[in-house]
Amino acid sequence: MTNDRRLQSAAKVWCACVGGIKNTGSVRSKADAVMTAEETHEATSLINGLKPSGLKSETTRLVRGVIKIVCLIRTAKPLDHETRPYALAVATLGEANATAAVAVLVLDVNDNAPVFSRATYYVVLPEGPWPRGPVGQVSATDRDSGKNARLSYILISDGKFFRINAETGKATTWQLLIYPPTQPTTDFLQASPTVVRRLWVREDDPPGTVIGSVSIASPGKEVVYSITDGDGDSRFGVNSQSGDIYIYQPLDYETAAQYSLTALAEDDAGEHTTMRVFVTVEDVNDHPPWFTDKMIRIALMEDAPIGSLAFAFCARDEDGTYPNSALRYSLASPLGFPFQIDPRSGRLMVAAPLDRETSPAYAFTITASDLAERRVERRHASVTARVFLMDVNDNQPTFKSADVVQVAENVAEGSLLHHFVASDADERENGMVSYIMLTGNQRGLFALEEKTGLLRLSAPLDFETARLHRLRVAAVDAGLPPLSSSQMLTVEVIDVNDSPPVFSRDVYVATVAENREPGQTVVQVSATDEDSGILKGVALRAIKTLQTLDREEHQNYTLTIQARDCGPAPLSSTTQLQLLILDQNDNAPAFTLDSYRTSISEGLPAGAAVLSVTAQDPDHGSNGVVMYSLRDDGGQGAFSINASTGAIRTTETLDRETRAQFSLKVLATDGGNEGPLSSVVSVTILVDDVNDNAPVLVPVTLIFSRLCTISFVFLKWFANLNQKNRMAAGMVSYSKPTKTGKIH
Template sequence: MRNPPRRWCCRELLLLFMLLGTLYEMGSGQISYSVREELEKGSFVGNIARDLGLEPEELVERGVRVVSKSRTQLFSLKHQSGSLVTKDRIDREELCAQSARCLVSFNILLENKMKIYGVEVEILDINDNFPRFRDEEVRVKINENAAVGTRLVLPFARDADVGVNALQSYQLSSNPHFSLNVISGTDGQKYPELVLKQPLDREKEAVHNLLITALDGGDPVLSGTTHIHVMVLDANDNAPLFTQSEYKVSVPENIPIGTQLLTLTATDPDEGINGKLTYSFHNEDDKILETFQLDSNLGEISTMQSLDYEESRFYLMEVVAQDGGALLASAKVLVSVQDVNDNAPEVILTSLTSSLSEDCLPGTVIALFRVHDGDSGENGEITCSIPRNLPFKLEKSVDNYYHLLTTKTLDREETSDYNITITVIDHGTPPLSTEDCISLKVTDVNDNPPAFSHASYSTSLLENNPRGISIFSLTAHDPDSGENAQVTYSLVKDTFQGVPLSSYVSINSDTGVLYALQSLDYEQLRDLQLWVTASDSGNPPLSSNVSLSLFVLDQNDNAPEILYPALPTDGSTGVELAPRSAEPGYLVTKVVAVDRDSGQNAWLSYRLLKASEPGLFSVGLHTGEVRTVRVLLDRDALKQTLVVAVQDHGQPPLSATVTLTVAVADSIPEVLTDLDSIKTPASLEDSDLTLHLVVAVALVSCVFLIFVIVLLVLRLQRWHKSRLLQASGDGLGVMPTSQFVGMDGVQAFLQTYSHQVSLTTDSRRSHLIFPQPNYADTLISEESCGKSESLLVSDK
């Protein structure tokens, strides 16, 4: 709920009216005091208890206290004595500044009576402030041609005091040129002025130093000072002047760009812009302006580009110095250039041959050139040379011209390019030199035939090679160049066994690769001797030959060939005789075989592959001899069949077999009897023979007759072969005592045997001869065969 508005009662209204009356009464009373500034704290100002009509002890009872109108309270009450005293040190200038009167107002409150009394305290000034200028030093300017009576305003001084303690007067230090005048302003401030009494001359005295003093009227008198510097401004009453009318300098021509040559000095006693000089070239051509630089402020002359004695030996120029008032002076400058050895000699080619044939004659001119040096004197004297290890020389001509000549015949294959360095050096100190290189290319002539790296070549090829296989590659080198070095290869035309070599091999004319045109057979062709020609493409062409030995290597492509026993053409087998009385190791026969291959491919070994009576016979591993292993027994069959295998040592090995028939008997009749008994199963005397037995007997007779005929044919064939061997190799009958017979360097052991079979056909009688083994070192002749034991066998 809102509180109801408060209503004023009569008592409260009465108190309000009494307070307003008290305030009115308070405003009507005023207490005044005066006190000097800067008094100590607690200094007596006035007896406030007495002025209020109270006793000192009543001050506390009535609640009397000071009520200040400002935040700072300057005064306080002493209740014991009832006095008003200063609360702190009072500074009048801080409170009232330059006011003529300084009044501080505050109130005295009597709380019990709700009365207020006004109090006013006047702060009296004391002379506690010096007159003070704002600056300790002041600079003023005046022109040296200013008229007498010219006034210069000076800074004034300020004094914080008032009245008689304030600033009263100024004083000026003694000076013949200036006097002091003081002007009072409408604000009561005094303003000092300087007044010119005599003309000024800046060149004699440019600055006048004065001292001005400000004085107040206090007791004692206080003062303040400031220094016045009167700057006399210059008037352009003096022209510039050079220290010399002509400047000379001598410099070498190789000084760096930017080098300072000399400094021109001109003076002007004037000051400021009137005495500030600027330097410049006067009426100079563009060459001077491009070569030299003049500092307009310092008068320094330096180079902007390199000097060249050969271009200009001296430079003459005029320099002007001008002040700010358009007054000027001029001076001559002579720069002499000294020659130094700064130009290296140069080579100027007039005529040049860039290529020369290697067959040119000595003394051929290669180049014509001229040497030049821009320096003079010894600096321009030149010596020209080339390296001594070259086949060239220099010959001097007129006007520093030189010829470059050859001194001997050139060889392109030894050196194809020459870089001839021409060195020219002058006689300066230090000497300068220049090198110029002339490149000369030596062109080729066809003066070198192609050359092989070896005097002869050899290579090998395995037989049965594929057609077109690459065999060997030959390379010939020709030191010439271009077409003179383009080599082609060819085979020299030749034959082997009446066949052109070109049918066996061919050569690639460009690459020198040798190819086989056909498959070669070692057994027919062991080696080929070829001549290869390498020819260049020069004009005329040159060529060279080299020999190439082509060896054909053997392959195991031939099986062993059995020479003995020879196989009959009708498919029958031969018969060898072994007596029953033969001791173990008895030589029954010998298998002789050869191999058309060579090396291990022709190395043969023998072994017994099959026997009708195992363990009865053996075969020599390397000799092929068939010998008995044990004693022959009666129970051993008359006919023994042996199968002997002959194998070489090639990879893979090849072999051949032969079937031997051995007849076991002591004599030929026994052989025949045994053969008849074997072939006739029943007696022929049986009168009860049936037709089948008659036919069987007839068949046995036919078989026997065929057997005899076969033996005869084999013998005749063997005899015919022996005749052929005798005709081609001096005959087997007269063969040397060597016990080895072989082919292609591989020999087979062969002991001598002689077997002769003869057959006669008179009265159905056959003549069969079984010779005894012959242990001689040679094969028996035909005459010895005639001496063999013969046996006549009659038909039953």
């Protein structure tokens, strides 16, 4: 990393803050440049590097080369987002004259806790017959901004009787509130006295469970009991004779935690007593905790300090009482995991330094468990979370390219001399590297491309004037604030002769016949060198073949010929030789098949197509033109062949009974002028039978036979068929002669 002092002395440009302005209004619209800084920055922390576009400069060319490195603004004391914005006047000192108005926007950090409008809220509530009535509202404020100032309210005590709206802070009753009265006792029926009974029941008690009784003593009288009011949902029933109250339908604490029933006891004399029965439903841990999301994804800056908040997990439990709805959080993680969770609040805290370049993401499981009194009744819920670390510009560029390059003194202007390569482990803008030349280019011999790092020659070099050039180049990323590193490149200038050899022609064209013996001269090339001494001269060289050439493998060659002088740093030039291989008739036609075999039906007229034979010749021109002919006319004139296409046709109608098979010899001959080449292939033609002949009977022979004492005369006719046809067409049916001698 190059220090600030070296950069300042090299460019003779300094930046100074010449004024600070407190502005409670908008400073951004009046600023030439806008920078951002977190309010947790410590004193002397680097905020940002001022870019050239932010300065109003009369010496732009001088300032642009170094302003990105030199004009760095640091804090003099910690900043506070809640206090004020900041506006600065920045000026350059020395040879460069530039000024700028800089607005510093302080980014908010969650460093203020919410504050309630009162330390204690007092509320007086009347005893009421119905739960879920309004209690009051609490309010708090947070000096932070944005999401850091969004508040949610949580009731951490008396959750059995009250609930609070997480967004508005409005509190409501959750159970019926009753001021405990003195319970009168009655042993016999009086004129409409009122008796109060209190009963308790678990919400998981099944229907039919007796929870208490409203019976009263009435000697000698028959009393009938009934529920007259307060049980609109028919959750309870009463035994009309015994007065036992029982559960009629399942109860749910979260739906109704208390019931106020009116029971009536009436005797046979018409006297009755009204009783108020308050039934309190006891909560059972019948609801597991649950998270609103199946998967939680968290984005966190990789420079989050140890002890900072990464995320606040918030599970829900629909049970009504504190032990059953209170939650504790746990984190399943391997050893050395950089996060830990507060078991009470669910706040995920950073426990170890983070580094996106080492571990860009973490996956883990958070479990929320309620605090039911019996451990076996406790319920759990889990959610998978992934923390993705967001990149922070915490890695400076690192040079990977060489620090020495050799350049010939006669390299043309604009030539590429070197490629500076620096890598930055950060991503996006934080990993985008640009290059700036700091020192060593006073004469303007070199030009550096800022984005690519390509170093090019901008003026001629001279070995006799300067044999070495040392350039210091900085690699700067685009992060806020930017980080940089520098490299010293040594450019070594090499003394060379100035004139390379020059060929007499730009392109040579020659031909050579194939199949010539190796050593055949193809063409002679010549080159001259205009340098003096041993470098000067004329070179004449013959290009010869090293092996026998085959045009069918390669029809032409493009050769690059180099001429190089004998200097200590040889110069060279090249030319091309276009070599065309001349064809010789050295390949006979080759049929696509070793032999051909086909069949054709008899009786077809003359000119019927039989088959086509094909032969190929890889030679060029007339040497590769193939003609076809019948060498041995085994068909006795029954067939003809097209000399150009090789198509064989009949010249007459064929008769299978006369001749069933033909064997021909086809000759393929190329068009070579000097001794044409040829090849022969066999063609077999089978004549398929057609049913074109009727059966014919021949003379009959009579045969007599006698067996034992019985004589039978069998007249057997043997039809000696003069059959010419075969197979299905030549098959004959026979029948036994009748008494009349006729054959059927």
